[in-house]
Amino acid sequence: MAKDLRDLADEELMQLVRRGQAPAFEVVYERHASAAFSLAYRIVGTRNGAEDVSQEAFLNIWRSGARYDRARGSVRTWVLGIVHHRAIDYLRRATVHDKRRASDEGMDERFEAAERTDVEVARRDEAETVRSAIGTLPTEQSQVIELAYFGGFTHTEIAEMLETPVGTIKGRMRLGLKKMRDQLSGGAVTR
Amino acid sequence: MQSAGPGHEHWEDATAAYLLGALDDAERAGFEEHLAGCPACRAEVDELLPAARALPISVDPVEPPPALKARIMADVEREASLLAAAGPEADRPAAPARRRLRLPSLRLAPVAVAAALLLVGAAIGIGVTELRSGPDRTIQAEMESGAGTERANAELEINGDEARLVARGLPAPPSGRVYQVWLKRDGHAPEPTAALFRPSRDGTASASVPGSLEGVDQVMVTDEPDGGSPQPTGDLLLVANLS
Numbered sequence: 001m002a003k004d005l006r007d008l009a010d011e012e013l014m015q016l017v018r019r020g021q022a023p024a025f026e027v028v029y030e031r032h033a034s035a036a037f038s039l040a041y042r043i044v045g046t047r048n049g050a051e052d053v054s055q056e057a058f059l060n061i062w063r064s065g066a067r068y069d070r071a072r073g074s075v076r077t078w079v080l081g082i083v084h085h086r087a088i089d090y091l092r093r094a095t096v097h098d099k100r101r102a103s104d105e106g107m108d109e110r111f112e113a114a115e116r117t118d119v120e121v122a123r124r125d126e127a128e129t130v131r132s133a134i135g136t137l138p139t140e141q142s143q144v145i146e147l148a149y150f151g152g153f154t155h156t157e158i159a160e161m162l163e164t165p166v167g168t169i170k171g172r173m174r175l176g177l178k179k180m181r182d183q184l185s186g187g188a189v190t191r
Numbered sequence: 192m193q194s195a196g197p198g199h200e201h202w203e204d205a206t207a208a209y210l211l212g213a214l215d216d217a218e219r220a221g222f223e224e225h226l227a228g229c230p231a232c233r234a235e236v237d238e239l240l241p242a243a244r245a246l247p248i249s250v251d252p253v254e255p256p257p258a259l260k261a262r263i264m265a266d267v268e269r270e271a272s273l274l275a276a277a278g279p280e281a282d283r284p285a286a287p288a289r290r291r292l293r294l295p296s297l298r299l300a301p302v303a304v305a306a307a308l309l310l311v312g313a314a315i316g317i318g319v320t321e322l323r324s325g326p327d328r329t330i331q332a333e334m335e336s337g338a339g340t341e342r343a344n345a346e347l348e349i350n351g352d353e354a355r356l357v358a359r360g361l362p363a364p365p366s367g368r369v370y371q372v373w374l375k376r377d378g379h380a381p382e383p384t385a386a387l388f389r390p391s392r393d394g395t396a397s398a399s400v401p402g403s404l405e406g407v408d409q410v411m412v413t414d415e416p417d418g419g420s421p422q423p424t425g426d427l428l429l430v431a432n433l434s
Contacts, residue, residue: 020274022267029260037255039247051259058263062270073244080247088212123248130249133242148213149246155213173207180242 010075017065025062032076033058035123036083043087043150053090057083084149091152133183141176144169196229206235210243256417258369258387265388265397268355327351332358332410332431340428343394347410347431354400356410356431361390364414370428371419372400375409377434380422387419408434 005013005027016024036057041050060082068078134142147153147161155173159166195203202225208214209222226232332345339362348355356372364370372386382402390396400410409432414425 020271022264022271025267026260026264029263033255033260034252035247037259038250038253041253042250047253047256050253051256054255054259055263059266062263062267077244080244084212084247124252126248127250127252130245133245134249145211145246148208148211149243150250153213154215155208156215158213167204170204170208173211173213174204174239177207177210177239177242180245181239184241184245 011070014065014068014070014075017062018068025065028061028075028079029058032079035076036079039080039083040087043084043152044090049090053083053087056090057086060086088152130184133180136183137176137179141172141179144172145176145180148173195231196225198225199229199231201225202229202232206232207239207243210236210239211246256369257385257419258389258417261385261387261398262389262391265399268399269397330431330433332356332429334429335427337426343429345412345429345431347400347433349404354404354410356386356396356398356400356412358390358394358396358429360394361396361428362394364389365425367417368414368425369417369419370396370398370412371415371423371425372398373411373413373423374400374402374404374407375411376406377408381411383419383421385419387415404433408432 005016005023008016008024008027010028010031013024013028017028033054037050037054040053040057041047044050044053057079061079068075072078134145137145144155144158144162147158148155153161155166155169158164159169162169202222205214205218205222209219209226214222222232226236328349330347330349332347334340334343334345343358343360343362345356345358345361348357361370369387369389372384372388373381374384375381384401386398386400388396388398404410409430411423411430412428413423414428415423
C-alpha cells in the first residue's frame with residue numbers, strides 16, 4: 001500500500017473512498033477496526049456476533065462514504081455511530097438479550113489489543129477518562145445509560161425491567177448524560 | 192434559552208433516550224421530525240452529544256481477527272473492480288437537486304452504483320466476471336476430497352499480475368481456524384500469504400492472492416489457526432495448478 005495514503009487524514013481518505021478507492025478504505029479500516037470491533041463485542045457479547053456487526057458496518061461505510069459529513073464530527077465518531085446502530089439492530093433482530101453476555105464464550109475469548117503506537121496509548125487514556133466520568137454517576141444513572149447504549153434496550157423495556165416509571169428512566173438518562181458532559185468538558189475525547 | 196417547537200411538551204424529556212438509541216423506531220422517527228422544528232431540543236441534543244459520543248470510547252479493547260479484514264476487503268475490492276469497469280459515469284454524481292431541496296440521498300455514492308450493478312447483473316443472470324472484461328485466465332481448482340467439499344468448487348482468476356480465488360459451496364473451517372492461501376514453487380516449501388478468509392454462510396468466498404505468481408506452480412488453501420501460520424499445519428482444502 002502506498003505510504004502516502006497512511007499520511008492522509010481520515011477526512012481526506014474518505015474523499016478517496018467516496019470515489020471507490022479500495023486502498024484508501026483499507027487505511028480507514030486499519031485505523032478504526034479495533035475500536036469498532038471492541039464496541040460491537042461490548043454490545044453483542046460474542047466474537048461471532050461482533051464479526052458480523054463489524055463486517056456489516058464497514059461494508060455499509062464503504063458503500064455509503066458519500067454520506068460522511070465532516071461538519072457533523074470526526075470519521076471515528078461516524079464509524080462508531082454506524083457500528084452502534086448495527087449492533088443494536090443485531091441485538092433486536094436476534095432478541096438475544098438474555099443470552100448475550102461476554103461470559104458466553106469465556107474470558108479467554110477476550111484479549112486486549114496490543115499497545116502498538118502512541119495513538120493507541122492516547123486512546124487508552126481517553127477510555128480511562130470516559131470510564132472515570134461514568135464512574136462518577138449515581139448507580140441509577142449509569143445503570144440506565146449502560147442498559148440503553150450497550151444493552152440495546154429501549155426506555156420502555158428498561159422501565160419494565162426496573163419496575164420504574166418511563167418518565168423517571170428518561171430523566172435519569174438525561175441527568176446522567178449532563179453530568180458526564182460536565183465531567184468531560186474540555187477533554188478531547190468527544191469530538 | 193431557545194424557543195420550543197410544536198409538541199415540545201411531548202418530546203422534551205426524550206433527548207437523552209434518543210442519543211442513547213433507546214427510542215423504538217416509531218418514536219425515533221417522531222422525535223427526529225420534532226427536532227427539525229424545535230430549537231430547544233436541538234440545543235439540548237448539542238449539549239448532550241459529547242457525552243453520548245464518548246460512550247463507545249470507554250469499552251475494553253478487543254482485537255478483530257485478521258480474517259475479518261480479509262473478508263471485508265475481498266468484497267470491497269470486488270466492488271471497486273466493478274466500479275472501475277463501470278467507468279466515469281459511475282463516478283459522476285447525479286444531477287444536483289433543486290436549490291433548497293437538499294436531498295442528499297439523490298447523490299448516489301459511486302460504490303453504491305457498483306453494488307447496484309452487481310445486483311442488476313445477478314437479477315438478469317450475468318455473472319460478475321461478465322460485467323467486467325473477464326479474467327485473462329481462469330484455472331479450475333481441485334478440491335480435496337473430504338467432509339463437506341462434495342459440492343464445493345473454486346476457480347483462480349488471473350488478471351495480469353493480480354489473482355483472485357473465487358469459491359462456492361465451501362464448508363466452514365473448523366472452529367477457531369481460518370482458510371489461508373499458500374504459493375508453492377517447485378523445490379520450495381509453500382510460501383505463506385496474508386490472504387486469510389472464511390466463506391460466507393452460503394459457502395461463497397473470494398480472496399485476493401497477494402504477491403507475484405511468477406514461478407508459482409500451485410496456489411493452495413489449508414485451514415490454519417486464526418491469524419494464519421508461517422507454514423501449513425492444517426488440512427489441505429484445494430489446489431489450483433498453474434503449470
